[in-house]
Amino acid sequence: MPDTLRAVIYARYSSDLQNAASIDDQLRLCRERAAREGWLLVGSYEDAATSGATLMRPGIQRLQQDARDRRFDLVISEALDRLSRNQADIAGLYQTLAFAGVAIETLSEGRVSEMHIGLKGTMNALFLRDLAAKTRRGLRGRVEAGRSGGGNAFGYTVLRSLTDAGEVRRGDRAINAQEASVVRQIFLDYANGMSPNRIADRLNRDGVAGPRGGAWDKSAIHGNPKRGTGILNNEIYIGKLIWNRQSFLKDPQTGKRQARPNPEAEWITKDLPELRIVDQDLWDAVKARQADRKIIQTGHQAWERRKPRFLLTGLVKCGCCGGGFSTIGKDRFGCSNSRNKGTSVCDNRTGITREDLEGRILTLLTDRLMDPDLVKVFAAEYIAERSRLAATRTDDSAAKRKELAKVIKDQDVLVNALLAGTPAARINAKLELLEARQKQLELELAEAPAPVSSVRIHPKMAETYHERIRAIIAGLSDPDQESQARDAIRGLIDKIVATPVPTAGKRKTLDLTLHGDLAGILAMSLGVQQLTGQQKTSCEQEVVQSTEFMVAGTGFEPVTFRL
Numbered sequence: 420m421p422d423t424l425r426a427v428i429y430a431r432y433s434s435d436l437q438n439a440a441s442i443d444d445q446l447r448l449c450r451e452r453a454a455r456e457g458w459l460l461v462g463s464y465e466d467a468a469t470s471g472a473t474l475m476r477p478g479i480q481r482l483q484q485d486a487r488d489r490r491f492d493l494v495i496s497e498a499l500d501r502l503s504r505n506q507a508d509i510a511g512l513y514q515t516l517a518f519a520g521v522a523i524e525t526l527s528e529g530r531v532s533e534m535h536i537g538l539k540g541t542m543n544a545l546f547l548r549d550l551a552a553k554t555r556r557g558l559r560g561r562v563e564a565g566r567s568g569g570g571n572a573f574g575y576t577v578l579r580s581l582t583d584a585g586e587v588r589r590g591d592r593a594i595n596a597q598e599a600s601v602v603r604q605i606f607l608d609y610a611n612g613m614s615p616n617r618i619a620d621r622l623n624r625d626g627v628a629g630p631r632g633g634a635w636d637k638s639a640i641h642g643n644p645k646r647g648t649g650i651l652n653n654e655i656y657i658g659k660l661i662w663n664r665q666s667f668l669k670d671p672q673t674g675k676r677q678a679r680p681n682p683e684a685e686w687i688t689k690d691l692p693e694l695r696i697v698d699q700d701l702w703d704a705v706k707a708r709q710a711d712r713k714i715i716q717t718g719h720q721a722w723e724r725r726k727p728r729f730l731l732t733g734l735v736k737c738g739c740c741g742g743g744f745s746t747i748g749k750d751r752f753g754c755s756n757s758r759n760k761g762t763s764v765c766d767n768r769t770g771i772t773r774e775d776l777e778g779r780i781l782t783l784l785t786d787r788l789m790d791p792d793l794v795k796v797f798a799a800e801y802i803a804e805r806s807r808l809a810a811t812r813t814d815d816s817a818a819k820r821k822e823l824a825k826v827i828k829d830q831d832v833l834v835n836a837l838l839a840g841t842p843a844a845r846i847n848a849k850l851e852l853l854e855a856r857q858k859q860l861e862l863e864l865a866e867a868p869a870p871v872s873s874v875r876i877h878p879k880m881a882e883t884y885h886e887r888i889r890a891i892i893a894g895l896s897d898p899d900q901e902s903q904a905r906d907a908i909r910g911l912i913d914k915i916v917a918t919p920v921p922t923a924g925k926r927k928t929l930d931l932t933l934h935g936d937l938a939g940i941l942a943m944s945l946g947v948q949q950l951t952g953q954q955k956t957s958c959e960q961e962v963v964q965s966t967e968f969m970v971a972g973t974g975f976e977p978v979t980f981r982l
Contacts, residue, residue, distance in 0.1 A: 424852060426458040426493040426524075429482055431466040431501045442467055448526055449495045457852075461491055474508045483512070486519040492859060498527040499535060510536050520859045562662040562687050566590025572655050573630040574602045574696055592694070599696045601627055605640060605650050606697050610704040615640040615651075620761025637759045644709055646680060651709070657702050658695035662687040730777050730895070730905055731915065738918025738930070740765035752776060754917075769919040769927045776931075783933055784888055784911060816864065823860040826853050 430445035442465055453460050462485075466478035474480070479502065485491065494516065496502055502523070503509040513536050516523060523531035571577050571592060578591040601622070608618050615637040622635040629635040642649015647664050654661055663686050665678045735744035735752060742756035742765060753770035762768070830853045833846050888911075894904030913934040919927040 423457065423459045424493050424855065425461045425491040426453050426495050427461060427482070427485075427491045428453075428463040429465075429478065429494055429496045429502060430463065431476070431478070445497045445501070448497060452524075452526060453495060457848075458493060458495075474503060474505075474512065479503075479512075483515055486516050486521045489519060489863060492521060492856075494521060494523050496523070496525050498525050499523075499531060501525075506541060520862050559662070559687060561590040562660065562689060564590070565660070565689055565691055566592075572653055573650065574598045574656065575694070594694060594696060602650060602656060602696050603701075606656075606701050606705055609640075609651060610701060610708060612708075616758065616761070619759065620763060623761045623763040634760045634764050646678070651705055655691075655694060656697040657699060658690060658692040660689045660691050660694075662689075729773055730908065731780060731912075734909065734912050735776070735915045735917055737765060737767050738916045738932070739767040744917060750774065767919050769917075769929055771917065771929050779931055780912075780915060780933060781892055781908075783931075784908070785892065819860050819864055823857065823864070826857050826860065829853055830857070 428446055428449040430442045430449070432441040432445075446463060446465075450460065464478040464482045466476040482494065486494075494502075499509065503512060513523065513531070513533075525531060528535050566589070574595055575592040575598070576595045578593055580588045580591065582588050605618055605622075608621075609615070613621075618640055619635040619637045622629070627635070630639055638649065640650050642652045644652045647653060647661060650656075663681055665680050668677055668679055733743065736742070737744060737754040737756065740754065740756050742754055744752045745755040745758075747753035747758055747770055750773040751770050752773065754765055754767040756765040757767050830850065833850050833853070837843060837846055891904045891907050894900035895908075897904075916932040916934065917929045918932070920930045922928050
């Protein structure tokens with residue numbers, strides 16, 4: 420009904436509510452609240468066992484997308500901290516929902532306003548900091564008692580037992596004889612001159628499961644000596660537990676945690692001789708070889724320690740195993756899995772120089788994309804699809820205007836009832852709902868996009884693409900434009916698949932298949948992708964948004980080109 424608010428429920432539990440039943444409890448209480456208020460429930464969103472310190476949660480992401488699509492008018496939650504505990508995130512979420520005309524109602528705070536966002540956001544941030552401090556204090560207590568401070572190392576089995584009070588005792592572990600023999604063999608092989616790459620390859624060929632149950636990677640063996648990571652650097656194998664080597668901070672831009680080394684004075688060290696797996700002589704031999712290799716690398720293989728970000732870094736995938744391509748030599752790329760995990764995982768040992776790779780891809784982007792005949796077909800399909808979407812939007816606007824007229828009419832009926840002597844208590848609540856719905860409909864109609872018929876593309880957009888891509892490639896040699904040109908080119912590429920194929924001789928070469936990002940290619944073809952970073956006009960934005968929408972549909976598949 421037009422006079423009823425459409426509501427959805429959001430529920431979440433995490434570290435402070437470690438109980439799966441909590442989701443059901445939150446949903447039940449919110450349903451009861453919706454029933455009392457007369458709101459129409461149209462859905463619910465859940466995130467189970469997920470921290471509220473980040474918005475990178477599937478449930479809250481779907482909620483925001485549906486809010487932007489105007490599928491509901493109100494979000495009901497048990498408390499504001501169920502939505503987020505991060506100050507910046509809750510403020511951003513509030514602004515996103517407010518822009519979409521969606522309000523937030525919680526069982527604890529009632530209707531949420533800017534005041535709640537400021538005060539509760541600060542309180543939730545303080546809660547997270549206090550929770551982290553308490554967790555860290557508890558972990559340190561376990562370490563001081565000689566138990567694990569979190570996680571487990573390969574070679575040990577976690578033990579579970581109950582205390583006299585019936586609580587689970589955590590942090591105890593014992594040597595796993597089978598895994599311990601693998602650890603000793605790794606140390607022995609490395610001390611005898613075998614590389615981490617060859618050790619990983621041998622373990623994979625022998626079917627030995629890695630620390631996480633999958634294949635072995637050379638990085639799991641050599642790790643980082645300064646940070647104590649990797650099999651060869653974990654001092655627990657000589658009976659020494661070191662805790663608090665590093666701390667983690669969340670990057671506010673990506674939401675990912677970044678490790679930061681702590682000063683050695685802050686490390687907590689405990690001697691646990693009963694957990695020793697590797698004898699001291701073997702450990703010292705490994706450390707001596709690591710020191711020797713460090714000296715050699717400093718003089719002759721500096722490129723291994725410093726890998727600059729090339730034009731196509733991260734975009735090339737192996738056609739045999741699907742893994743990424745990485746630097747395998749100076750200005751040379753190859754399959755990462757084949758180099759790091761051995762030929763038993765991937766036998767693609769064919770490499771390619773940076774010059775050859777970039778040259779072939781840039782040639783393809785310049786000469787073979789945007790065939791004029793295909794562009795004409797696409798232009799006709801594009802215009803037809805835009806016409807269909809325009810008709811759909813026109814129908815939606817008409818329905819909203821019709822609903823708005825009925826909402827105003829219903830308000831007049833209630834006002835007349837008040838004038839006729841009907842008690843206000845029976846009418847006020849319904850009148851408020853109608854007024855809220857009126858404001859929302861007026862806002863949606865005011866923000867409705869202009870008719871799409873004004874947006875047109877031309878079959879000659881292939882010429883525009885070729886002119887722009889040549890200008891961008893030329894910008895790669897200009898220091899002032901190099902960074903922007905690189906980003907523009909990378910935006911045209913979804914991935915590059917490199918598959919080895921035999922040649923006339925015994926050697927193999929790589930067949931390159933470029934999977935283009937169609938939305939990016941079309942944006943450049945339409946002349947709306949600016950190398951200089953100029954802001955797009957509203958018409959240009961409409962074109963880009965529409966192409967992105969249609970690329971995601973079933974009618975337009977990603978473009979693929981081979982070299």
